[in-house]
Every structure is written in structure tokens, then in C-alpha cells.
Amino acid sequence: MIRPQDLLCPKPEGLYCAPGDFYVDPVRPVDRAVITHGHADHARSGHGTVLATPETLAIMGERYGRDFTGQQQAIGYGETISHKGVEITLVPAGHVLGSAQAVVRWKGLTMVVSGDYKRRRDPTCPPFEPVPCDVFISEATFGLPVFRHPDDREEVARLLRSVQQFPERSHIIGAYALGKAQRIIRLLREAGWDRTIYVHGALERLNALYQKHGVDLGPLAPRHRGRQEELRR
Numbered sequence: 001m002i003r004p005q006d007l008l009c010p011k012p013e014g015l016y017c018a019p020g021d022f023y024v025d026p027v028r029p030v031d032r033a034v035i036t037h038g039h040a041d042h043a044r045s046g047h048g049t050v051l052a053t054p055e056t057l058a059i060m061g062e063r064y065g066r067d068f069t070g071q072q073q074a075i076g077y078g079e080t081i082s083h084k085g086v087e088i089t090l091v092p093a094g095h096v097l098g099s100a101q102a103v104v105r106w107k108g109l110t111m112v113v114s115g116d117y118k119r120r121r122d123p124t125c126p127p128f129e130p131v132p133c134d135v136f137i138s139e140a141t142f143g144l145p146v147f148r149h150p151d152d153r154e155e156v157a158r159l160l161r162s163v164q165q166f167p168e169r170s171h172i173i174g175a176y177a178l179g180k181a182q183r184i185i186r187l188l189r190e191a192g193w194d195r196t197i198y199v200h201g202a203l204e205r206l207n208a209l210y211q212k213h214g215v216d217l218g219p220l221a222p223r224h225r226g227r228q229e230e231l232r233r
Contacts, residue, residue, distance in 0.1 A: 002109045004135045007086075015113060015137070017104060020086035022051075024102050024113045034088060036115025037099035038063065038178060049073060051081070053090055055098025055213055059178065062209050077126065093117035094128035096179030097210055103131055111135040120152070123186040124179070124215050156187045177202050182210045185217045198223040 008017055014026030022032040029046035036042055036052075038059030043052075045068040050057065054074040061068060075081055077100065080089040090100035095116040102113040110133040117139065119128045142149070163171055175181040181203050188197065196219040199207060204222060211217055 002107050004109065004111060007104060007106050007109055008111050008113070008135075008137070017086060019106050020083045020088070020104075022083065022086075024104075025115065032083075033069075034102050035060070036093065036102055036113065037096055039096070039116065042115060045069065051075065051088065053077065053098040053100050056100070057098075058209060058213070059098060059206070062205055063178075077129075091129045091131055092126035094119065094122055094125060096122075097125050097182070097213060097215065099125060099179075101129070101131065103133070109134055111137065113137045114139050116141070120149075122183055123190060124182050124210065152183075152187055153191070156184070156191050160188075160191060160193060178206055182207065182215060182217060185220075186215065189216070189218045194218060196221050 007019065008015055008024070010016070011023075013023055013028045013030050015024045017024070022034055023030045024034045025036055025042040026033050026047070027044065029044070031048040032051075033047040033049070034051045035056055038056050040063070043056065043060050045060070045064040047069045049071040050060070050069040051073040052060070053076065057072050057074055075090055077090060077092055080087050085106065087105040089103040089105070091103060093099040093101045093115050095118055099115060099117070101115060101117065104111045104113065112131050112133040112135070114137060117128050121127060159171065159173070173184060175184050181199070185197060185207075198221050201222055207217055207220055
């Protein structure tokens with residue numbers, strides 16, 4: 001009888017698949033890695049071979065340089081590859097551009113490694129896709145009942161009401177550079193804000209990457225010193 005730990009088990013380097021001899025989101029450099037998405041706590045440089053979605057590979061290249069891995073292997077959502085008798089499929093996780101759940105199948109056993117995911121709609125990436133499985137290995141950053149996130153559209157509406165009420169003031173939004181910032185920008189666009197949004201320089205390359213992959217962020221401009229008067233307009 002095949003046990004889950006025969007297929008995936010924890011090691012110091014990360015979650016290891018012994019039959020396929022690969023890791024999922026390893027924390028140390030390994031010979032072969034499956035990467036669920038481009039955030040630094042999941043995607044690191046220095047692996048021999050990295051398998052991920054094309055978008056995740058592009059994000060890793062943007063953040064770590066073109067030589068972040070010895071070899072890249074891109075597979076799209078819903079595609080399946082077989083490695084040493086183990087099937088690997090990537091399906092949408094709904095977290096950031098290119099984010100995926102790793103579906104691992106071997107000898108009739110199916111295990112899903114979620115990576116980071118969310119079920120709420122995100123206009124910058126495909127929605128989370130449930131996958132029937134025997135074992136679901138889940139991220140649970142906000143899994144406690146104490147976490148109750150407000151509706152994102154209502155939060156954007158509150159922001160725009162404040163802009164309308166205080167047009168002479170700058171409204172500054174702090175957001176993580178990969179995924180969070182682009183989501184806020186898209187939500188603002190969907191809410192009807194079509195004017196230029198000024199962004200910190202740390203966002204510029206990732207914003208450009210999102211737009212290159214079909215996520216329309218609208219007119220953006222860098223926020224430099226000396227622009228206070230322009231921001232007040």
C-alpha cells in the first residue's frame with residue numbers, strides 16, 4: 001500500500017518527492033525544483049533545473065537575473081509531464097501572476113501542494129482551481145478564524161471616496177511589490193480610476209512584466225522627488 005510519505009516528505013531542503021527525485025519550493029539549492037510562484041519564500045535561485053509556469057519563470061528571471069537556474073522547464077496550466085514515473089501538473093492557485101498548485105500523481109495516489117493561494121477573485125491572475133486529491137498540503141498564513149479580510153472592492157471604493165473628498169491631498173498606498181500592488185492597481189482601474197497612478201521605483205520592472213503578460217495596469221508613472229505639486233493636481 002502506497003503511503004503519502006512515500007510520495008512527498010519533508011526534508012531540510014524542503015518538500016521532497018523521492019520517486020521523482022525533485023523538491024517543491026525548496027528553501028535551499030537542489031538539483032531539481034518545482035516552483036509554485038515567484039515570491040521569495042517559495043522561489044529561490046541556484047537550483048539545477050526549475051519547472052514552473054512561464055510567468056513564474058519570467059518573474060524569477062526579473063528578480064534574480066537570467067542565470068537564476070541551470071535549466072528552465074516551462075509548463076502551462078493543465079499541462080502534465082512525467083518524470084521518473086511521477087506525473088506533475090500545474091493548476092491555477094489564484095495568488096499572483098503565474099501562481100500554481102503542484103499536483104503530484106504516482107501509482108494511483110494524488111497529492112496537491114497548494115503553494116500560496118486564495119479563493120477570492122484577483123483580476124491579475126486565473127482563479128483558484130480545486131483539484132480532487134487524496135492529500136492536500138495547504139499554506140495557511142491566514143487560516144485562523146480571527147482573520148476576516150474585508151471586501152476588496154469596498155476598500156477601493158473607500159479609497160476613491162477619500163480622494164474625492166480630499167483632492168488636495170496625496171493618497172499613499174503601501175503594498176508588496178509582486179502581486180499585491182498590481183492587484184490594487186487593477187481594482188482601481190475596474191472601479192473607474194483611469195488617471196495616472198504614480199508608483200515607487202521598486203514596482204516599475206514588475207509592473208512592466210505584468211503588462212507584458214496581458215495584465216493592463218493603465219497609465220503609470222514613476223514617483224520621483226520634486227513631484228509634490230504634480231501629485232496634488
